[in-house]
Amino acid sequence: MTRTTEPAEPLSAEPLSSTTLLRFATAGSVDDGKSTLVGRLLHDSKSVLADQLEAVERASASRGQDAPDLALLTDGLRAEREQGITIDVAYRYFATPRRRFILADTPGHVQYTRNMVTGASTAELTVILVDARNGVVEQTRRHAAIAALLRVPHVVLAVNKMDLVEYRESVFAAIAEEFTAYAGELGIPEVTAIPISALAGDNVVEPSAHMDWYGGPTVLEHLETVPVSHDLAHCHARLPVQYVIRPQTAEHPDYRGYAGQIAAGSFRVGDPVTVLPSGRTTRLAGIDLLGEPVDVAWTPQSVTLLLEDDIDVSRGDLIVPSADAPATTQDVEATVCHVADQPLGLGQRVLLKHGTRTVKAIVKEIPSRLALDDLSLHPHPGQLAANDIGRVRIRTAEPLPADEYADSRRTGSFILIDPHDGTTLTAGMVGASLTARPAPQASDEDGWDF
Template sequence: MDIIDTPTGGLTRPAEPATDAALPPTGTLRFATAGSVDDGKSTLVGRLLHDSKSVLADQLAAVEAVSRQRGRQAPDLALLTDGLRAEREQGITIDVAHRYFATPRRRFILADTPGHVQYTRNMVTGASTADLALVLVDARHGVVEQTRRHLAVAALLCTPQVTLVVNKMDLVGHSEQVFADIAAGFARCARSLGVRGVTAIPVSALDGDNVVRPSDTMGWYAGPTVLEHLETVPSGVDPRTQATRLPVQYVIRPQSGVHRDYRGYAGQLTSGVLRVGDRVTALPAGLNSTITAIDTPAGPAGEARAPQSVTVRLADDIDVSRGDLLAPVAGAPRLTRRLTATVCHLTERPLRPGQRVLLRHTSRTVRAVVESIDSRLDLRDLAEKPGATTLEVNDIGRITVRTAEPLALDGYTELRRTGAFLLIDPEAGDTLTAGMADAPEPEHAEGA
């Protein structure tokens, strides 16, 4: 939903039909929170859980007890999400905390990610499967470099929805102009990164204004509360409507006894639909066959839909191994040994041209080399700067990688699961870099 400037300089939104809290749930929304240190992110999440009555009595009692020990009159709701002892002692979020809650309208999976620069890599993890990114800004400070970094990560991961939450409005006198200026600056950054349709919401997480209940102190704001927005936004692309992809995770080979003739290929259907009778190809070999049976945990089925885990049986005894990809013959991805990608570097060890790595794509791992570092994103002006010789920890950049074996790769903007990959240290086994691949170009394709 686009931000709209009003004649008074404030922000509003297009009119929407009235909602009914008694409506049935509209599926599950996965969302990730992000924000700089001390922006009040944990307090916002705690308030959201508390005011939506998603906190168990014993959890609340424990938070109240700790708050009293610290001399607080009211419960410190940030403690509901800061689960690690180090987090509670330091008053910061370090790990990605996942929370599950529901309202009468929808179910939610929340990934609360850290705000410190050194934990930006954790946001990549938390937001990688999110339908929406909730980016917090302190009303006193506005958009800062870490805000731009979080926005860049959301753009990098093609997060379908981005929502700006301007927190601590009570500390700026609930000023409409302060909110309008921050939202306009955030919208400019979002547009420069290719993010469209940002929704902005002014809140005071400490007081609960516009989190679950509308604020009595910001009458100039006519938009939704945070919870209303989360309950009504689209939940992203339905993977069942996308191109069909089944990465093979395990080959079930013939065994003695009743299963001596059974051979199946097991994995999670990342997107699309498979049906008995479909013609499929096994990549990278390019061998074709027909699906004769689909086995699920509930028994045989005529079809399977993403994200089901299934075992597929084929008419022909072709060579299919772990790491291969089953896809429709008519809509198979292109094979490539050379890929360009946008990446976020995750470790202290710099990434350099010529570096030998392992590349993990779905269930397949191949040897690879970093051919070049093409540019690095400057988070001060959000411009891509060519000529970078390394990528340091938390850097976002563009690279080219050449693999020893062909990969059945999709563009990340088309299919997130089969367009994503990791670069791994071949000796230590550590994850170095998270990558989002471009669609392979025809001149780089193998067997085109």
Template sequence: MDITKTLRFATAGSVDDGKSTLVGRLLHDSKSVLSDQLAAVEAVSLQRGQSTPDLALLTDGLRAEREQGITIDVAYRYFATARRRFILADTPGHVQYTRNMVTGASTADLALVLVDARHGIVEQTRRHLAVTALLRIPAVTLVVNKMDLVGFSEQVFADITAEFTRCARALGVPRVTAVPVSALDGDNVVRPSGRMDWYAGPTVLEHLETVDSGVDPRTEPARLPVQYVIRPGSAAHPDYRGYAGQLTSGLLRVGDPVTVLPAGRTTVIEAIDTPAGPAPAAWAPQSVTVRLADDIDIARGDLIAPARTPPRTTRQLHATVCQLSEQPLRAGRRVLLKHTTRTVRAVVQEIGSRLDLHDLTERPGAAALEANDIGRIVVRTAEPIALDGYAELRRTGSFLLIDPDDGSTLTAGMADAPADTDGM
């Protein structure tokens, strides 16, 4: 099974940079649009007096989005070519919806960041690039759109690429691939453009089909957050006790020594059950039920990990966060912290700094984080959690802060690796 064949990617960029048009062109020219979908788009375009289909309508699916002419929600699309399968998240460009971009890009292997060739790098471009860097998306691709409106100028493309690359390096993004396109006309989206003969690189689709999709999860330390405990009760299996969940990373085999956290008890995997039946091994992102050799007190929210490479347990998190809620996040705020399948009470101890997106520097002494702000915080939990650094393992290094009164999501966080074993 080739688990690296599917590529998850997200689009980002400022308002009117042409994300929805690019995605529509990508789907249309790769023949990934059903005939009835295309007919509906053509009908709407005709009603508007447009002689050619408005391909942006393939992703701007909400009525409110069409009425306002902006993308509000994250639009997910699934398509495939002969070479690869794709899961695409078309994320909003407006500053008001940066938090939606965090949601759409949180599981991406690659980010396509669009820039309007006429305007170059703007603040929202830097904001989206900062989010891309913080989310540790393995690959970043700059798409310089609307090249037809700058006369297909090689110099304009080179200048934008150079500035974008400088910003990316300042944020810790090591490598950027840049492609000049005209999404409206299809230049360099699926087919090479005859109007930019100075560009010899791949089209957007060629790049997506060939780019490395990131780390093979089977090479990472295994992590199995327990979602559900299957207890005895069946007459056929009176002694059955299994621990069900989705492997977020790594590979587990029957006979592997494992540690159950946060308690720290060690045992051995006795069996692995999958929807297809018993299996000698399982790897991320499979959902499985694990049976253990010893009877250990395990509940939802516990974590099963290899005894040789367990995460650390801690009660204090240092993290970079993006504020999703309109409610400001202040020091002293009592919250619920959700980490994988575990939810614990917590308090925000400190707002360390806020990222200034004009010069990409951290500004200490922030009184609060407002909606869409990116900053550094310290959180203290009432119970220990088994935590990885987000830079090492994205799924077990991320968390959410939740309002304990109404259950709304306040903040998305990317944790540093714990400095000690218990945070006491």
């Protein structure tokens, strides 16, 4: 007997409730105050346990500080505390009466930009901090470009340390105007700019008494009210096969199931499905969820799919509805953010990991690199250095069923890996593009643009 379960939340944008979840990330340059902002959010929203606060107070006192250093709530690594910078992505979970949150506090140092890519890859909102004294700098532009590439739906510009510029409206307005114009050129449709002082708590959780000229929301108020859409639920259904399950028990001697997490969409018993890259077709004979049969399952549930026909399916294959199966290709065209210290060069042999599938590949061409200062294109750079954003053409040894990144962030993304030591080299987005203009006195003969 099967049972039909209904989603705990509607598969579309919904009114705010205690069950809504927002995933967001912070980004910005070194010393812009990201960790302090996160600590202030946790502290002022009463999401810090007493023993955690006591530990921070003791650590702050040992460093000669009179007040608790709220940045220590996220900078948990010893190296981070000693150097006063964020190195690793710190994930924090907290809730208010209006919404639940998963927060990724990402590093600001250029050397650790790769971790910003990791933290923002699943985010629905990115908070980009700017020091009011310094304004928009190169790392600010880089983080904005990454947010645009990753298709993060909402971007917040938090102009921090307003207390150090005497809370002047003119300083905030100039920074907000410059950043908004730059974001518009990147294709970011809307930016919410908020003047704050994370150290003093101005406009973080409570409105500031020092900036009566600002009438917008606080950071927390915006996080609680920004619309959250469950885009993956409306994408084409995709299940990357992670395990083939054959229990070999007396009760189920012929059981053969294909387990994995549904990357997008939903599956229903009886649906015609196709297994890629082989292209074999069959129907769903059953769906097991937590050991129980169900009629329908949706993202992000982890399930086991049972097929009517005995066909060859293995780890790395992709099960999709036959009506909207993606095309398979061995020529991948993508925008990438190179995250490794060693450059990515023409003819370099790599491993490409897409979903649960890893294949051999070679970098056939690097048509262009994006200059962050003026968003110009530099054609045929020959290689991509650490933190560069560029276009690549990759030839894979086996066909890949890849969606466009604009259609699905999960099945339209991949990473390139060094086959010798397993180092992650590059984060890629199939077909993703940025608005850009040609470099001065140069043209891209191949017609590749962002």
